[in-house]
Amino acid sequence: MEVVDEDSALKQPDEPRNILDCVDLLRTKGSKYLSDSEILSLVKSKHIPGYQLEKALDDMERGVKIRRAILSETLPLKTALDSLPFTQYDYSKVLGACCENVIGYVPIPVGVAGPMLLDGKTVSIPMATTEGCLVASTNRGCRALLAGGGVRSSVEKDGMSRGPAVRMPNIQKASSLLHWIRDRDNFELLKSCFDSTSRFGRLQEVTGRLAGRYVFLRFVAKTGDAMGMNMVSKGTEMALQKLQEIYPEMEIISLSGNVCTDKKPSAINWINGRGKSVVCEAVIPGHVVTNVLKTSVADLVDLNVSKNFIGSAMAGSIGGYNAHAANIVTAIYIATGQDPAQNVGSSNCMTIMEPYGPEGRDLYMTVTMPSMEVGTIGGGTVLPAQSACLEMLGVKGPHPTNPGENACQLARVICAAVMAGEISLMAALAAGHLVKSHLTHNRSVINMAPSGSLPACLDKANLTTAGIPR
Numbered sequence: 001m002e003v004v005d006e007d008s009a010l011k012q013p014d015e016p017r018n019i020l021d022c023v024d025l026l027r028t029k030g031s032k033y034l035s036d037s038e039i040l041s042l043v044k045s046k047h048i049p050g051y052q053l054e055k056a057l058d059d060m061e062r063g064v065k066i067r068r069a070i071l072s073e074t075l076p077l078k079t080a081l082d083s084l085p086f087t088q089y090d091y092s093k094v095l096g097a098c099c100e101n102v103i104g105y106v107p108i109p110v111g112v113a114g115p116m117l118l119d120g121k122t123v124s125i126p127m128a129t130t131e132g133c134l135v136a137s138t139n140r141g142c143r144a145l146l147a148g149g150g151v152r153s154s155v156e157k158d159g160m161s162r163g164p165a166v167r168m169p170n171i172q173k174a175s176s177l178l179h180w181i182r183d184r185d186n187f188e189l190l191k192s193c194f195d196s197t198s199r200f201g202r203l204q205e206v207t208g209r210l211a212g213r214y215v216f217l218r219f220v221a222k223t224g225d226a227m228g229m230n231m232v233s234k235g236t237e238m239a240l241q242k243l244q245e246i247y248p249e250m251e252i253i254s255l256s257g258n259v260c261t262d263k264k265p266s267a268i269n270w271i272n273g274r275g276k277s278v279v280c281e282a283v284i285p286g287h288v289v290t291n292v293l294k295t296s297v298a299d300l301v302d303l304n305v306s307k308n309f310i311g312s313a314m315a316g317s318i319g320g321y322n323a324h325a326a327n328i329v330t331a332i333y334i335a336t337g338q339d340p341a342q343n344v345g346s347s348n349c350m351t352i353m354e355p356y357g358p359e360g361r362d363l364y365m366t367v368t369m370p371s372m373e374v375g376t377i378g379g380g381t382v383l384p385a386q387s388a389c390l391e392m393l394g395v396k397g398p399h400p401t402n403p404g405e406n407a408c409q410l411a412r413v414i415c416a417a418v419m420a421g422e423i424s425l426m427a428a429l430a431a432g433h434l435v436k437s438h439l440t441h442n443r444s445v446i447n448m449a450p451s452g453s454l455p456a457c458l459d460k461a462n463l464t465t466a467g468i469p470r
Helices: 007-010 019-028 036-044 051-055 060-072 134-147 173-183 184-195 229-246 267-272 285-289 297-314 326-336 339-345 384-392 405-431 434-442
Strands: 110-118 119-127 152-162 165-169 200-210 213-223 250-254 275-284 348-354 362-372
Touching: 019 036, 036 051, 036 060, 051 060, 060 152, 110 134, 110 384, 110 405, 119 134, 119 275, 119 326, 119 384, 119 405, 134 275, 134 285, 134 326, 134 405, 152 229, 152 405, 173 200, 173 213, 173 229, 184 200, 184 229, 200 229, 213 229, 267 362, 275 285, 275 405, 285 362, 297 348, 297 362, 297 405, 326 339, 326 362, 326 384, 326 405, 339 362, 348 405, 362 405
Parallel strands: none
Antiparallel strands: 110 119, 152 213, 152 275, 165 213, 165 250, 200 213, 275 362, 348 362
16 A cells, blocks of 8 residues: 655645635635635635635734735735734734734834833833834933832722613603603613623612713713723623613614713813723922923922923813823733723823922922723733733732732723822923934934935934933
8 A cells, every 4th residue: 555645645646726726625624725826716716705714724924925916916016014023923813803804913012111110110111113202202201200209199989881772762851761760770670681791790789871862871880900891891791781671662873972981181080081981199398300301390390290280281182281191001902902092081181280398499290091991811812912011010900919909900000100290391392302312213314314324413423311220
């Protein structure tokens, strides 16, 4: 009996086989017996859906490679994807969880700011960004806060929200529904339905508002260490089914009616909170303000009122009473696998600065962030690099004994990091160093002066780094 070794059996033909033979081979022996060009033919002939390549081939990296080849044929520049890496990546964490139609991944530099002294413990803060100066500036803020004894934090509220929109036949029925959900016994009925859908989702409150015969409800629940949107959506859907049994005339327009509010600016998140509501405080000695931040307490306090309060009010800002909270929030979100789009609400922030001490020589500073949407399980937190950044902070995965504590700790870290970023940028503005430091750290002069010579005003000898440590 002739023995055929496996390598010989897997050897690909010099010329691609016809489609029917390829379909038969795929069904009977598997994709490893087909060449990449034959797989390409099967996709183009609709025998393999392009979005299911990883599953059909049982080889995720090969599936990504073939999808790139298909896409490249349609691009104006065939080599457009050459610099987009795709090998040596664990796509098993991505498939069905983080991304579809994958063609590679985008490496983003990750810097570290710190150490930050937070509630008596030191933490190093990972920040993924392409904005030069951001990590250095946050690092300088950490240094100033450390010299003052660190940052103290408090999580004032913890509850993710989902806001469905329903419609009643008339305003009398709409008003009746609203009064019904305000009754404590009725709330307990909805809570039992909601809580039955999850081990960790626990309904805290249901509120509502009328707009004619429309009722906009808002379900708020604790969600353990998950950010919790899926968990709250599932529980809300179950509660709505119970509500519809009581009010069969109620029409459910949408599970999300935009009063949640997710990924859009809104006053309701700013006022009522969403996710984690966090406050941080610190005292920075006057000599640190002078020697590290290169400014004065009086100038910082004046600038904070003029810029972050009056300026933001003139702009009609909602939750924007800060210098650049979104910068720090987004950098840490990307590093730790959060949903970057949720920086819209999560960056709601009020920065307050006051003179402190008997003679007002020190600076008392608080940062209040009422709607930070974070989690340490689910979503992008499962990806290896993002998981490593969570592990840096000691908050990877679910807390072993106190569900929700890891997510709350992450929120505390982000709020404290925002404080570091705020004090450093505000000091640079007060001292007039902002443009100089950005020109130094962003290296913008490379593109500004292609001839190789710098204008006198931009000569390196005239640039400072605004006290930012390298």
